[in-house]
Amino acid sequence: MKALCWFGRRDIRLETVPDPTILNPRDAIIKVSRAAICGSDLHLYEGFIPTMERGDIMGHEFMGEVVEVGSEVDNLEQGDRVVVPFPIACGNCHHCHVDHHALCDNSNPNAGMAEQAFGYSPAGIFGYSHLFGGYAGGQAEYVRVPFADVGPMKVPDQLTDDDVLLLTDVLPTGYQAADVANIKDGDTVAVWGCGPVGLFAMKAATMMGAERVIAIDFVADRLARARRYCGAEIIDLDVDAPLQLLKEMTGGRGPEVCIEAVGMESHGAGMVDWYDRAKQSLRLETGRPHALRQAIMACGKGGTVVIPGVFGGIVDKLPMGAAFNKGLTFKMGQTHVHRYMKPLLEKIESDEIDPTFVITHRVPLVEGPQAYEMLQNKEDNALKVVLTF
């Protein structure tokens, strides 16, 4: 089969690889009909996630048709059309029982390695380095899905692939960011990063009662999308000083909720940015937490900072004093997609959310390597690139 494979920094290649097979009784094989490139795939593309190996198959946002199931999978059969959550969860462990699927004890074959890095191992993730299990991803014609009796969700025929594809990651991720923020009626929610996750977080914040949503980015097209589709007020980092402006916009109180939907490759400015870039390039610091620092400084007293943006290792110079003395609450982590997929599917069916507004490009799998380059450079206002088969 054809698959997009990682070969190093900015080196994604279309390769012919063997088809996947059932390896465990709870596996299923999916014939992929749609996959997407995630902003977090770009962290792999830039080489900032360790433990990738040359030849690894990329992709954790995908859907398709069930073509084979293992002996212990009795809820799926050939021909079912399913979307697949990006974290792999067993459904049997303590964390799965309390709906913390991204913290599953049992799905990461390299849990010992993850324990070295994080103290305890999170769930395995498709196509996201060997630290997260080394699972072959879904930017391929076929993919093996472990614990297929727990993860994949069947989708109704009347919805198109594009309607439901983003249930695999970015829609639940944005939604969870707002959900864990304890948004109260009348709150102001500021969101750093107008990528798909940030945009969905804005949508969700409004649905949960936020009175104002403020979008912060420096990409004009993304800010325009935030204004148009999410009803956000905007702060353009190329023009405005965000801390000062946020204070003015909120009558000196600051936002109650700050959502950092950027992650480890945030773009800063000035001396501190050069410091972060230098340290990150030497791997002395694995993240450039510019947006996170800003979110902490901007957040009003007693507020909540939510981090759906991906961090993998160590960051420097977090303003801990500001966080402590303002009594901030932090919420963060990978998304428990399993828990949000069904309720969000219902919202798509009832037209409460139409996630397709973030999709800017549809390209065939064979043009995948160029699509990565386009998204990395944000060429042609690329926001969400969907791979077709």
Place this chain on the structure above:
Amino acid sequence: MPRRSHSPMPIEGQRALRKSSHDDFEPGLEMVRWGSVLGGAALAVYGLVRRRRFTDLIYSGLGAALVYRGLSDSNLIGRSLKRMALHTAATESVEIATSMTVECPVDEVYSFWRRPKNLPRFLRHISSIEPIDKRHSLWTAELPGGMHLSWRAEIIEDRENELIAWQSVEGSDLFNEGYIAFRPVFDGQGTEIHARIVYHPPAGKLGARVASFFESVQAQVVREDLRGFKRLIETGELPTIEGQPSARQRPGNGRMEQRLH
């Protein structure tokens, strides 16, 4: 938990000497022993260099075991080395302790562990455990190259739903003892498992070196075994990526070690 005292001249060491002189009469043994040392060292280094997958740790552990076995029994390294080792320092035992919580009531966990036949399903370096009687069983670890390491284990304490303690009996290739203890959690729906294993390596500086190497690798192996138990009993399977596709399977693309497979 009964503990052995560690004297400057441990019984295991004397036993090793006795065993070695007895081995003198076995023809072809030298080849096997040196093969064991060299093969073991290569395997250990290979495993340590890769150190990405669980199996690599196993390789390191088994490699270390081979080196240990080869050195401790080899006539070429000889009795002189062994005598020197025995007279240099007191033996430190290697102690491994690890714990894991499983979503399974304590009585099910206990009865699973009490049946020796169940254990090789997740003790991945153990090829077989044959019950001899109610308290004794024969453990065999299969090493690469068709070699085997075996010992008899005796259950020295058995408290239902609480603890199983064992000790290897005299004459074992690998002297070890330990216990596995169970504690109910999550309102009886879960069980905390605490495992402690003690290996007694040979005496002296050589022993200490083998011991520290053994410890660094083996602690992770024991932990992964316990994790294997948790995964089997909770999910019915062990997660794996062995056999999945990647572009490494195309000639010319892979890393060197992948081509070795």
